[in-house]
Amino acid sequence: MRLAGQDLVVGYDDRTVIDGLSVEIPSGQLTVIIGPNACGKSTLLRALGRLLKPRGGSVLLDGELLHELPPRQVAQRLGVLPQSPLVPEGVTVADLVARGRQPHQRWWQQWSPADQEAVKTALADADIVELADRPVEALSGGQRQRVWIAMALAQQTEALLLDEPTTFLDVAHQVEVLRLMRRLQQGGRTVVAVLHELNQAARYADHVIAMKDGRIVAAGPPADVITAPLITDVFALDCTVIPCPVTATPLVIPNP
Amino acid sequence: MIVSVGPASFVLPRRTLLVTLALGIVLLAAMIAAISIGTLAVPPLDVVRALLTGGTDYDLVVRELRWPRVVLGAACGAAFGLGGALIQSVARNPLSSPDVIGVTQGAGLAATIALTSGLAYELIAPAAMAGGLLAAVVVFAFGARTGFAANRFVLAGVAVAFALRAGIEVVMSSAETIDALRAQIWLIGSLNGRGYEEAGAIGLVLLIALPLLLWAARALRTSALDDDTARALGARPAARRLAVGALGVVLAAAATAQVGAVDFVALVAPQVARRLSRAERPPLAASALAGAALVVLADLAARMLLAPTQLPVGVLTAGIGGPYLVYLLIRGRR
Numbered sequence: 001m002r003l004a005g006q007d008l009v010v011g012y013d014d015r016t017v018i019d020g021l022s023v024e025i026p027s028g029q030l031t032v033i034i035g036p037n038a039c040g041k042s043t044l045l046r047a048l049g050r051l052l053k054p055r056g057g058s059v060l061l062d063g064e065l066l067h068e069l070p071p072r073q074v075a076q077r078l079g080v081l082p083q084s085p086l087v088p089e090g091v092t093v094a095d096l097v098a099r100g101r102q103p104h105q106r107w108w109q110q111w112s113p114a115d116q117e118a119v120k121t122a123l124a125d126a127d128i129v130e131l132a133d134r135p136v137e138a139l140s141g142g143q144r145q146r147v148w149i150a151m152a153l154a155q156q157t158e159a160l161l162l163d164e165p166t167t168f169l170d171v172a173h174q175v176e177v178l179r180l181m182r183r184l185q186q187g188g189r190t191v192v193a194v195l196h197e198l199n200q201a202a203r204y205a206d207h208v209i210a211m212k213d214g215r216i217v218a219a220g221p222p223a224d225v226i227t228a229p230l231i232t233d234v235f236a237l238d239c240t241v242i243p244c245p246v247t248a249t250p251l252v253i254p255n256p
Numbered sequence: 257m258i259v260s261v262g263p264a265s266f267v268l269p270r271r272t273l274l275v276t277l278a279l280g281i282v283l284l285a286a287m288i289a290a291i292s293i294g295t296l297a298v299p300p301l302d303v304v305r306a307l308l309t310g311g312t313d314y315d316l317v318v319r320e321l322r323w324p325r326v327v328l329g330a331a332c333g334a335a336f337g338l339g340g341a342l343i344q345s346v347a348r349n350p351l352s353s354p355d356v357i358g359v360t361q362g363a364g365l366a367a368t369i370a371l372t373s374g375l376a377y378e379l380i381a382p383a384a385m386a387g388g389l390l391a392a393v394v395v396f397a398f399g400a401r402t403g404f405a406a407n408r409f410v411l412a413g414v415a416v417a418f419a420l421r422a423g424i425e426v427v428m429s430s431a432e433t434i435d436a437l438r439a440q441i442w443l444i445g446s447l448n449g450r451g452y453e454e455a456g457a458i459g460l461v462l463l464i465a466l467p468l469l470l471w472a473a474r475a476l477r478t479s480a481l482d483d484d485t486a487r488a489l490g491a492r493p494a495a496r497r498l499a500v501g502a503l504g505v506v507l508a509a510a511a512t513a514q515v516g517a518v519d520f521v522a523l524v525a526p527q528v529a530r531r532l533s534r535a536e537r538p539p540l541a542a543s544a545l546a547g548a549a550l551v552v553l554a555d556l557a558a559r560m561l562l563a564p565t566q567l568p569v570g571v572l573t574a575g576i577g578g579p580y581l582v583y584l585l586i587r588g589r590r
Contacts, residue, residue: 075490
């Protein structure tokens with residue numbers, strides 16, 4: 001699974017957010033996109049996930065033009081979880097996760113043993129088997145987030161793009177979601193996520209993309225990207241970076 | 257519940273299935289009651305016998321006088337129920353229905369112009385249909401500017417509906433009194449003096465719509481999700497909103513053109529069906545049956561309340577729909 005963007009120009013209405021950006025998503029790795037608010041990281045993720053059509057340039061999925069492939073086919077290969085999705089009224093967890101099977105179904109074949117199996121696996125992977133019959137509305141933020149991830153997992157795609165999956169979660173739930181992302185990557189998937197927490201990015205990512213003003217400033221392993229000069233430049237934050245005493249990954253400490 | 261036939265398999269939520277069956281029985285009972293009750297009471301068993309085999313003393317009353325009107329009520333109710341269900345699903349808003357987003361008002365304005373300008377009687381229904389569709393085109397054109405975002409679509413519809421209602425007033429106040437009166441009568445939907453011919457016209461549209469409804473039922477499976485999530489699952493939300501919305505508009509406009517503005521059926525019936533089946537969006541078959549039963553019962557009440565004076569059914573449905581709308585507003589969206 002290769003996902004790449006070439007000379008991308010992306011924006012909303014009259015505003016261009018990204019102007020001429022090229023990016024390569026390493027396959028089979030956990031990639032994290034970091035950057036200050038409004039730097040275009042979500043916009044990039046949305047363009048890569050076919051949620052937003054670029055005005056210029058192209059997104060390539062295994063060498064094919066993403067925006068010219070049939071949407072159903074893309075949805076079988078690429079899973080995307082948008083930021084804070086709307087929860088439909090009165091839907092149970094199992095029912096919502098089953099929606100992830102939509103791209104694999106036909107009007108004459110709306111439920112198959114493969115669907116059943118995929119939903120079961122997705123519930124287990126996201127660790128929400130015991131919530132299956134609960135209404136999604138009644139769940140906590142952390143549980144809901146895992147339900148949405150399970151829906152994307154039921155899609156059984158090789159790649160998974162997540163837009164700020166840890167926002168609005170407490171630290172324990174954040175770590176839970178990050179561990180889940182790590183497990184998915186270890187299971188052979190390509191995972192891309194937009195994250196705000198630099199130390200989490202440094203600890204869990206294989207590959208970090210740092211963005212500023214719609215451009216990629218640096219990309220590479222966390223130790224190469226998350227350095228004091230780069231963070232100072234990208235976030236305009238005076239800081240010190242030390243090796244984490246537990247994992248030896250970079251640890252960003254804002255200067256007093 | 258999963259129904260599989262060879263390689264084909266369909267998902268039918270058990271509750272929806274039961275609700276659909278129950279509403280079917282309610283409709284059947286309502287139709288028999290509507291034929292049975294009247295100035296000349298016909299025992300329900302004789303109603304069934306007169307319809308199935310004939311040869312009773314009541315054949316004329318049942319088959320010639322009451323049955324056509326009941327069939328028309330069921331047909332227009334089904335069309336309103338389906339139209340409302342489709343539009344509410346794609347707009348993700350229980351308050352959006354053809355009588356709220358301007359289709360009914362468009363048909364009303366066209367019919368008012370036709371009636372006050374002395375157009376041939378046969379041309380009034382086609383003119384009303386065209387007016388309803390034209391109003392929808394305007395609403396869709398506004399919606400297209402924002403990529404058919406669900407909430408904008410409804411707002412545009414409400415604005416267009418208000419403008420059209422003002423248009424009706426203008427045309428009426430500048431028309432001859434007798435013409436304005438005829439238009440006024442048309443505007444309040446009624447089944448009086450109508451029957452097979454009108455039912456046939458609606459039935460034809462329903463028949464043509466049937467295969468499209470099968471497609472729509474599947475396309476709507478991700479309609480309760482937001483556009484981004486639906487897109488991530490391979491759906492095309494904007495195209496779907498346009499296609500399914502257009503189907504709903506055509507159904508509602510076809511019914512309005514034949515019987516006038518029977519307000520609120522398209523709003524209430526899908527919500528009744530949805531609440532009964534506890535689904536996230538109105539189930540189509542149940543909405544059609546609920547709409548049909550609602551109009552048949554409302555027409556029965558309209559005939560009997562002030563008998564021998566027959567009220568137009570539109571007055572009754574508006575009387576039921578108004579309080580229901582208030583109830584929906586008070587209850588909020590949870």
